[in-house]
Amino acid sequence: MDYKSIIGHKIAIESLKKTVEKGNESHFYIFDGDEGLGKRTVARIFAKTLLCKEKNNEPCQICSSCRKFDSGNHPDFMEISPEKNLIKKGVIDQVIRSMAMAPFESEKKVLIIDEAHLMNKEGQNAFLKTLEEPPGYIHIIFVSSSVKNLLQTIRSRGQIVKFYPLSKEEVVKFLKDRKVDLDKAYFLSEFTKGSIGKAIHLCESEEFFQKREWVLELIDSLVKGEKWKVFATIDRFNENKDSIQDILEIFLFWFRDLILYKTLQDSDLIINSDKKILLREQSFLDFEKINDIIEKIVKTMEDVQTNVNFQLSIETMLFKIQEEF
Secondary structure (H helix, E strand, O other): OOHHHOOOOHHHHHHHHHHHHHOOOOOEEEEEOOOOOOHHHHHHHHHHHHHOOOOOOOOOOOOHHHHHHHHOOOOOEEEEOOOOOOEOHHHHHHHHHHHOOOOOOOOOEEEEEEOHHHEOHHHHHHHHHHHHOOOOOEEEEEEEOOHHHOOHHHHOOOEEEEOOOOOHHHHHHHHHHOOOOHHHHHHHHHHOOOOHHHHHHHHOOHHHHHHHHHHHHHHHHHHOOOOHHHHHHHHHHHHOHHHHHHHHHHHHHHHHHHHHHHHHOOOOOOOOHHHHHHHHHOOOOOHHHHHHHHHHHHHHHHHHHOOOOHHHHHHHHHHHHHHHO
16 A cells, blocks of 8 residues: 555645655644545555655555554554544543553554544543644544534644545546446546545445436436326435435436536536436426526435435425426
8 A cells, every 4th residue: 555556636645745755744634625535545655654664755565564554453553433423532532542652663653533523522622632742753643524523722733634526537537447337437427526435436336326227217207297206206215314415416416417418418518428318308398497406406405414304305305396397
């Protein structure tokens, strides 16, 4: 595992390399960016570099430290992840006690806390003393997709390393190299908004593409005036609450594409490029009505995030789509 395995993030990686070259590594980093961008992988490679016996700006891959790191047995490296969407104070207390002990093999100790914003306030506050007066050998890396949920007193002490979504071209190239069908690669590059982790997960998920087919079939039924479909399909929405945002985004991208198809037809901007026949069949709807549907989908996405009545929100959205056609 080294930086060559990372897709994109050249600015962040070069910045980390330069701090090592100059010997002015921070004791506390916050890796900030959306989910699935590769932040944790970069954090691990950076940790491996800091522990490497060769002391270069990249891990040498062959020293005992690098070998132990790759095998998951490095005594001076710790990584903490949430359990059930929470990092409890008890876990943090154990980590702090461990960090107070001198390194066993390397000159440094490195700690990664993944999704650090899921620490409760007590856990974050417990970290403050360590962050204010860190032992000289400690390097702590918080990885977070929601930095705003970290305490300001935490954020102010960290060196922020920002990670940005990959370009559409980078995601498409990566998926093509993995022998993913071109239409599917283009669809995923748009749908995942530059998240390479999510693109990898979805390209290997037959279930996701089955859901996509189900959503498009449902939309087509509503277009044809089959109002009974709203009631017949609501149980399926309830069964898929955990992936409801993905399902609603399939709806959203479809009606976005419908506008593009009506305007440009063969545009490369169309995400559902493998479904142009279906887009043509539904293109009789006028722009104003499509925009009304899009607004309703966006409102539904907001409602389900804020725990507004789930079933009522979905039913209202589906009836809105059916009424407009």
